[in-house]
């Protein structure tokens with residue numbers, strides 16, 4: 001772990017801009033795979049860049065979404081014989097982004113060595129990921145439980161909050177808010193003590209094992225717990241894939257019930273985050289509606305609080321906010337690492353271990 005970095009202090013517009021320059025070197029979620037059908041294009045965005053995401057023959061491509069002719073959105077175009085063709089005047093770009101057809105001047109077609117930027121793109125965890133740099137620094141997050149036939153998977157509709165990517169993600173492992181913001185569901189404000197827990201770095205991840213957390217039993221997550229309406233002690237394991245994704249495994253009622261939540265957050269702009277959420281479980285397989293309703297309640301409770309946080313980006317000076325020893329250890333480690341990244345240090349942890 002690097003401790004001798006000369007940190008810049010005081011977050012401001014310049015600080016946000018520096019962080020976002022460095023975030024260009026990492027994978028970010030841009031669409032659910034199932035939302036990009038073959039021979040279709042959709043629009044995405046990352047850090048102020050508009051993106052055209054399209055698929056042909058199963059292969060995904062992510063281009064800068066800006067036609068070189070008159071600046072129209074390529075995502076509005078159509079896929080034509082392996083090319084994306086602009087909807088405005090019909091220029092066609094091949095899979096590497098080069099202009100190969102100009103319908104108004106066919107004699108020029110193929111002779112112009114111009115094109116749009118094509119960004120690295122992969123599919124993992126049911127999501128299309130893109131990187132605005134040629135060489136992504138950390139591995140793309142994976143979600144092996146998607147291949148487990150004994151689980152059901154709920155893909156929530158992506159949503160946007162007016163907050164930074166980091167504030168949004170940190171909210172998931174900010175343990176001491178559970179009892180206050182989610183009183184009666186994920187905690188009890190009259191019993192809000194957080195036990196010390198373990199935090200460590202493994203590869204490109206922060207790992208957290210924490211608990212017990214008092215949760216209530218009269219909600220679908222903890223279905224089948226001994227007595228409805230009473231509290232249940234949940235244990236939670238987190239894998240935080242730096243810098244923008246987390247996978248939570250939580251115990252959920254009777255032994256063997258496994259609840260996982262995978263959340264990937266795209267920084268659309270410094271103060272605008274888009275969230276891609278996949279919830280998997282090996283119980284209550286026919287209760288999607290109940291789980292959707294629960295998610296809606298939790299999000300409505302969190303949203304006003306997270307959007308109210310100032311500064312909108314996490315301070316890149318750790319002394320700018322106060323931290324509670326033990327309770328805030330997870331968010332503090334995430335911040336330390338994010339500050340390293342915003343200072344251009346992209347080191348993964350040496351220690352590697354199994355899941």
Ligand code: FES
Nearest residue numbers: 067069070086089
């Ligand atoms: S703006 Fe795209 S072809 Fe003219």
Ligand SMILES: [Fe+2]
Nearest residue numbers: 171181182302
């Ligand atoms: Fe919350």
